[in-house]
Amino acid sequence: MENGLSRSEAQALEKISGSGMTPRGVYVASHQEREDPLFLGDSVFAWYLEILSDAHEPLVLFEGGSRIKAPSTPDGEPGFWSRRIEITESGRAVLDGTEDHVALNGLDR
Numbered sequence: 001m002e003n004g005l006s007r008s009e010a011q012a013l014e015k016i017s018g019s020g021m022t023p024r025g026v027y028v029a030s031h032q033e034r035e036d037p038l039f040l041g042d043s044v045f046a047w048y049l050e051i052l053s054d055a056h057e058p059l060v061l062f063e064g065g066s067r068i069k070a071p072s073t074p075d076g077e078p079g080f081w082s083r084r085i086e087i088t089e090s091g092r093a094v095l096d097g098t099e100d101h102v103a104l105n106g107l108d109r
Contacts, residue, residue, distance in 0.1 A: 004103065012030045012048060023080060049068045053068035061088060
């Protein structure tokens with residue numbers, strides 16, 4: 001994509017930009033309702049959110065401004081799936097194509 005995001009990352013960012021959705025809601029709306037067949041598990045999706053958050057210029061944050069940390073175990077990070085997510089100013093710029101995620105944050109994968 002022209003904005004430095006993978007398709008899955010872009011679809012998630014689009015849904016987050018609407019209104020304070022939770023990771024669970026974003027996962028369902030950006031993947032389960034759009035992809036056939038389903039290919040992305042919830043753990044990998046949570047890791048994508050962490051990547052978008054734990055960057056020099058975060059694109060998303062939990063409501064209140066804390067960075068997103070994916071659960072390391074299925075029952076880890078209590079409340080992870082029900083906390084609200086916000087798009088940042090940088091996230092909006094990447095989503096509208098005026099900034100590039102890789103240009104802002106580099107590529108460390």
